Amino acid sequence: MDDIIIECSEMTSEDSANHYLEDLFGWPEDSINDSSALLDLLSSIAEPCEITFEDVDLLEINLGDYGEEILDAFEQAEGNNDNIKLV
Numbered sequence: 001m002d003d004i005i006i007e008c009s010e011m012t013s014e015d016s017a018n019h020y021l022e023d024l025f026g027w028p029e030d031s032i033n034d035s036s037a038l039l040d041l042l043s044s045i046a047e048p049c050e051i052t053f054e055d056v057d058l059l060e061i062n063l064g065d066y067g068e069e070i071l072d073a074f075e076q077a078e079g080n081n082d083n084i085k086l087v
Helices: 014-025 035-043 057-063 065-080
Strands: 002-007 049-054 084-086
Touching: 002 014, 014 035, 014 065, 035 065, 049 065, 057 065, 065 084
Parallel strands: 002 049, 049 084
Antiparallel strands: none
C-alpha cells in the first residue's frame, strides 16, 4: 500500500494545486483542470493507497472554494474507490 502525503502548503493557487497533484500522483500534465477531472482521476486509482493531508487548513486559506472542492473530490473518491483511504 502506498502512503501519499499531500503538502497543502505547496498549493497556493488553483494552477499550482493542479500541477502539484499531477506530479504527486504521476498523472499527465494538464490532466486536472477542475475538481471533476480530479475526481475522475482519483476514481481510476487501481493500487491501494493511504492519503494524508498535511496542513489541510491551508487549502481553504490559499484556495478558498477550490480548496473545499479538492477536499470534496478526495472524500467522494474514497467513498467510490476501495483503493483510497484518507487518514
